[in-house]
Amino acid sequence: MLRLPFAIALIAATAPAAQAQVGVGPLPASAPAGLPIPKDRAFAGTLTLAVDATDTARGIVTVHETIPVQAAGDFVLLYPQWETASHAPTVPLASLTGLEVRIDGRRVEWRRDPVAVYAFHVPVPAGARSMTLGFTIIADRDTLHRDRIDLQWQRALLYPAGWFARDLPVSARLRFPAGMTPFTALDRIGTDPADLQFATTALDRLVDAPVYAAQTVRQIDLEPGDPQPVRLDLVARDSTKLAIGDRETAELRALLAQTRHVFGPAPFRHYDAIVVLDDTVGAGGIEHLEEGENNLPADYLLRPETQLNNRDLIAHELVHAWNGRFRQPADLWTPTFNDPAGGSLLWVYEGQTEYWGRVLAARSGMRSRQETLDKLALDAATVANRPGRLWKSLADTTNDAIYMAGHHVGWRDWQRREDYYPEGVLLWLDVDARLRELSGGKRSLDDFARRFFHAAQPDGVVSTYMFDDVCRGLDAIAHDDWRTFLTRHLDTHDDAEATAGLARAGWRLVYTPVPSETFLQNEAEGGGLDLGYSVGAVVDDDGSIDSVAWDSPAFRAGLAPGARILTVEGAPYSREALRLATARSTATIRLEISADGQRRALEIQYAGGLRYPRLERIAGRPDRLSGLLGSR
Template sequence: MIRTLTFAAILLASTAALAENSKPQPVPHVDTIPAAKDIPYPGTISLAIDATDTRRAIFKVKEVLPVAKAGHMVLLFPKWLPGNHSPTGQIEKLAGLKISANGKPVPWTRDPVDVFAFHIEVPAGAKALDIDFQFLSATAPGQGRVVMTPNMLSLQWQSMSLYPAGYFTRQIPVEASVTYPEGWTAASALPSKASGSSYRYDRTNYEVLVDSPVIAGRYYKAFPLRPRVTLDVVADTAAELAAKPEQIDAHKALVDQAVKTFGSQHYDNYHFLLSITDELGGIGLEHHRSSENGVKPGYFTDWESSTPARDLLPHEFSHSWDGKFRRGADLWTPDYRTPMRDSLLWVYEGQTQFWGYVLAARSGLVSKQDTLDAYALVLASLGNTKGREWRPMVDTTNDPTMAMRRPKGWSSWQRSEDYYNEGLLVWMEVDAILRRQSNGTKSLDDFAQAFFGINDGDWGQVTYTLDDVVATLHKLVPLYDWKQMLTQRLTETGAPAPFAGFIANGYRLVFTDAPTPYFKLNEKDRKFTDLSYSVGVIVGKDGGLVSVVWDSPAFAAGLDNGDTITGVNGFAYSPEKLKEAITAAKDGAPITLLVKKGERIETRVIDYKGGLRYPRLAKIGTGETGLDRLLTPR
């Protein structure tokens, strides 16, 4: 009997094993958010912002949105943000949302897929929706960028408004007003009229509004640079506003050199919105008629030490032409819900990186020698980027969407947004080829005028494709396969970093045992010790490893990002002790490190005998080179 039952149990278990597991089917989703159409919105949005709660960094928003009919409607919070190249709208900081019409609440429902969208039913007879909410901005860096302090603020309209789905943003009229703290001054490319602490901005469209951010502060000063260009500065203290005439002259020269380079102006007025602060979050973000720029205290008052920060304004200003006026066709979108495609960022950011360095040197904001030393850092860093073995440069244009500028553990292997600096190298090679193929009569300046200098005064957008870039180069130098050259540089893997443009333009990368002054300033500014080009580490001020270069001697020794060096050859860690050990290792001495990893203390020995290595550019031959001519003022 027992035997019979056992057999039956085995049979039952076998049958159960053959039965299929449960297999659900997906719940269908119907997108009820209307696609953007190029038609006028019937009415003008009224937007009123209270920006006076600087203690708690809370912006209070009241919005009146006219409606033409009853029924289903979708309101959107901006998601895909120009300049960020990614879906980084801060929807999580929107709070207290209440919508009403004719004094009665209008319920809202968040879209189950697109959480930036709110569905409502407009009641019969309603002429407008009254919308109230708060934007709870960051009060500490761990919550995101800090945009409000007791002495200044950065107001970005996309965080302070909802807009109706179904329309190109350029077709949505809006009138905005802001109340700032008493005694503050506000600056923006969007014209306004001030009455005490209240500013009423000119009627515009939603696209231009979002592209016209504001800085405001207790300590403010405006420096006219040209009839249509102003440097607007806010600072933590009044003392930081003390700019010398020659410093402002260099900023004036930046504007002059940019206009000469591009041969046009794509703005009716332009404002450099500059915050000098260690409290407000740092930023460098382009807009068509302005730029948001954040630097640390000392920009004017410690001019000699602020060199690494002084290529920020040239870069962002160049974007008025490259990125805002001329924009990659797959990057331009009709609203802030449509995904951006970043495949042409090697033009948008790469060539802007190229012109940022050039214009900094041409204007005198940065000396020629410091510019050469900055280039050396760019070349050396890309030479250390082992990720070029497997990942092509064009694929890094996906990084803003993939990583959203979050830190990476092994950036030298994973790669990051290399379309900036490797894009610079590609455009330097284009410049060198133009010079060679034209016997010195053409350069990238000619490309800039032909490509970005069209339609003087137009501050709309003209889009382009790779074929448009190639066609412009062909007009300058017809008998060269530009498409093949660019395609190779964009897609190649396993090849060394493309230094050919610098070499052809008369400079090569070398390493010495002493850092350049620019290198030392960069270390001081970023508060680390950079030994990337010897043992392969960047060390923070407390001994923590900021970066370990993939396949470097430090990597081979088992060091990891996040480790902390506590000892060097029997002594407590200091940058000097580590450098001494690296130098002594040339004669066979060990480099023995005591390393803290979590709660563990480990000993790591680095096998390296190459000594200290710091990058710089060395001139090839004598006489004026292509790079010399490139950095010469026009």
């Protein structure tokens, strides 16, 4: 150890060429001129956009657009880059093809900006009147399918740089295959059923209202006669999947009532909960002010008893109308789709929405009290088993969307990825419990939500907020040092601190040898055997290792994702063999695996039995959770 500085000094002395040299070598070329800065100002005229989505066989969308010329000179067109769905720059630029620009009928050469590659410079001569664009979009198969189209406007238009998106009026039309029925929140004019013409709207509103059209559909008005109607728009491949039971309809109606009870007046004129029932699209949703896109398993309505883990998706997207679209974090809101967005408050935007999803699903009867406790146990176990927290705080995970979108995350609990969803549930549970604690049970997060997300009228004008606004909003409900309280959650490296809300609510996370039904369904959706909380591995049915928990017994034995278990205690791999071996092991579990083309034996040191998360009451502590979950 003592010799090391001497060795370094020796290397430096004998290798002069490696020395740093100031003022020798090239200098950077001067940066190209920037793009026009978006300004909040009037745009002369209206953009017209004609999208043809009839070529489902090839998956090609054809677009024609006209843009009124504003002035001569360098005119910059932007292809949107950032999307609400991902909070990230995920619009695939390679899909934009065949771009041709004409000015007063004559073709002109565009030039792509070498730095901002989503921008196209067009030279506009003096006296020019109109600009027409023609281009094609190579759609992915999920969005342009024989049975269904899902038109995301931001992927099918160009718009002028230099204006806020809300200042650009757009008159859009959409052609789709005959026989399909469209769903959208946009106002329609005209009567052609396969060539939809929409009322002129601002660009930001257009992009916030995608159009679904499909062969097999069903629409249910959930609140007949309501001045702000909410419609359930069902889309399936097979009409048998569209059957909805009276109980499920009643639960959705209860969800609307419970949601309005928490958040007050709706920020939408009407709302379309679009539900795509299809196993080929992963479960998940996208929020909009007047629409929710909900991708759910084909049997979601037909076999609701198998859908415990997806029960709050529709609730989550509906809550986003208030928390996300009407009220937006100041750094996440941007004037155009090409300005970088900041995610510092995603633990409010997504985290509190996830929290309300859990709560409202319980209050509307979509999950029983026990099913809700079991779902919260899954959240708590995720948060309580995050070794990645040692290096990466919850606050830092709010950057994940920007650099992790589209990348495989093989070591989820160590890399962490968008943990502000489950961790948001625990964080807001702690805030709710703290409000109850401070107010002697009189106040809760309901009071905060009613105040913070209060929407006076359904005009959709966005209201932005910052961290201090959240603190002030909480302080108005019950006085405390909320900045310190929230910062502790955001910055902690301690799993126990991240789950502190459970104890404040009178509950604790425990592990039992018997999994809950919710756990089993979650495991089945993953498609394997989930021993994440015992030996520390999730194993596919063919023995392939899906994931390994960081620093778990499986990790220490040398297991990693991608390896395959061949034998368990000498017998061929089966999930039952591994489950039994885990349950019975008093010291080691002997495995043979294949990894990197080689077969080898290894032993997992483990004697803890099967372990599955559950919630348990802490005797003597007030139960602040049960009251939260009861219907209002």
